[in-house]
Amino acid sequence: MKCALDNPGLISLAAGFVDPASLPIDxxxxxxxxxxxxxxxxxxxxxxxxxxxxxxxxxxxxxxxxxxxxxxxxxxxxxxxxxxxxxxxxxxxxxxxxxxxxxxxxxxxxxxxxxxxxxxxxxxxxxxxxxxxxxxxxxxxxxxxxxxxxxxxxxxxxxxxxxxxxxxxxxxxxxxxxxxxxxxxxxxxxxxxxxxxxxxxxxxxxxxxxxxxxxxxxxxxxxxxxxxxxxxxxxxxxxxxxxxxxxxxxxxxxxxxxxxxxxxxxxxxxxxxxxxxxxxxxGSYDAQVAWLREVYRSKCEVLLGALEEHLGGVEGVSWTTPKGGLYIWLTVPEWLDTGKDGPLFSKALEHEVLYVPGSYAFPDEPGPVPTNHARLCFGVPNEEQLREGARRLAEALAACGERVA
Missing domain, CATH: 3.40.640.10 (Type I PLP-dependent aspartate aminotransferase-like (Major domain))
Structure with a gap:
């Protein structure tokens, strides 16, 4: 994981951080x-x-x-x-x-x-x-x-x-x-x-x-x-x-x-x-929040649009459409393990894109823990990186087998 994060070409859709360009310096x-x-x-x-x-x-x-x-x-x-x-x-x-x-x-x-x-x-x-x-x-x-x-x-x-x-x-x-x-x-x-x-x-x-x-x-x-x-x-x-x-x-x-x-x-x-x-x-706080709403709305729309472009219509693949915040929840076919030891995670790293495995977000009880979800965050990447990250993720999915391709 550290090697992946040290890769300057990696697009991370994983970190739940805020947009760095939005930080309120002035x-x-x-x-x-x-x-x-x-x-x-x-x-x-x-x-x-x-x-x-x-x-x-x-x-x-x-x-x-x-x-x-x-x-x-x-x-x-x-x-x-x-x-x-x-x-x-x-x-x-x-x-x-x-x-x-x-x-x-x-x-x-x-x-x-x-x-x-x-x-x-x-x-x-x-x-x-x-x-x-x-x-x-x-x-x-x-x-x-x-x-x-x-x-x-x-x-x-x-x-x-x-x-x-x-x-x-x-x-x-x-x-x-x-x-x-x-x-x-x-x-x-x-x-x-x-x-x-x-x-x-x-x-x-x-x-x-x-x-x-x-x-x-x-x-x-x-x-x-x-x-x-x-x-x-x-x-x-x-x-x-x-x-x-x-x-x-x-x-x-x-x-x-x-x-x-x-x-x-x-x-x-x-x-x-x-x-x-x-x-x-x-009044600076209210102005900052109003601006952030627009920043994240635009970034969310870009990532949703890119997912639709590259994964729309793929059987078994879907995602949430949030009305705020920083996250999109991706679902892939049940047979495809998104965990860090599963095929999609390793293929995603090969294609230089990172996500959070969805299994982390489920408690063990009552079980079984689903293994076909991923959390995507649009906070840090810019809009160009979000489009490219979705494209790379689609390539990683396709590389996992004919049933996704």
Missing amino acids: PTRRAVDALLSDPARGRKALQYGTTIGDRSLRERLVRRLEQEEDALPGQFAHVIDRTVMTNGSQQLLYLVAEALLDPGDIVLVESPTYFVFMGLIEARGARVIGIETDDGGLSLPSLEETLLQLDEAGDLPRVKLIYTVSEHGNPTGLSLAGDRRAPLVELANRWSKSHQIYVLEDAAYRGLSFTGREPSSVWRHDEDGRCVILARTFSKSFSPGLKTGFGILPEALLDSVLNLKGDHDFGSNNFAQNVLEQVIAD
Whole structure:
């Protein structure tokens, strides 16, 4: 793999990175200049912060949530004290897992799902069980059937968490349907018989929609604030280098997560938080997000068009059509293994194109793990490289046998 990545001619459709040309150099420079030109603000930004995060930024983020969710001004003010600044959303995922999970506990995830999250669950000694998905994301009938089976087996008390990537998900590019969001909260609460089963809403790609406004978040439907953990980040919508995200926690989890975070870092990067507040306040953040929507919409259309040109009509080959985010989910005939030891991966490397094997995104339970999918990311390559990458991938597919050619 390292040899492949060291190849300068390789086109990577694998790395889930943002478009390097889109990184906001000028807005960030202006924000830093504004901070450091004011001695009082500069000293505040360069000093230690608090474990929970900068109060002014947290207040501003909650006000923005009110606007996003069509809430009244001040309607969410009560959650400011449950809003935690984190080192990207990944830290929040880790902290929640550490606070909630003991060996043998169970987490229910979309199948396929964000494979890095599965890794940290398994590191806690917990079980990951996949729930079927379709074009509308997590299947609620399948989720309920799994909970029923676990209850009958006596394992319901071990179920601690339901995980969903609600917007333009990694790896499929698909979103949780708007009409499934309130029922998901209701279902989690209804099955919380001996303890609260939490819903972890990973909204890392929220805001990066190509086709208009996204539906209300899952978190918005948790009216009493006891069920849904909301995880957000600025890594995809502004800059991963600032490594800043935030979460809103149910009251019952707040102290344990903050205690763990205090042990980890005493609080997230205070300077980055002040930079982010400045770019939000001066309008640069909203301008950046609006531009990114167009950048990724165009790149997505290019890759979809190239896939159609080179693979359209090939029996057994299909892909998702995302409405936002960074990913397309490719499906090939069931007999063709896309894994790193399978024929397609090696042929793709020979043709100097790289993808993420889809098998990484499926939990072992309930099994068997499908081996005929691939995640394609259009974040890093430019439009010419996306066209060429699709052509090379089609050549690799054709090289795997007559049934694809």
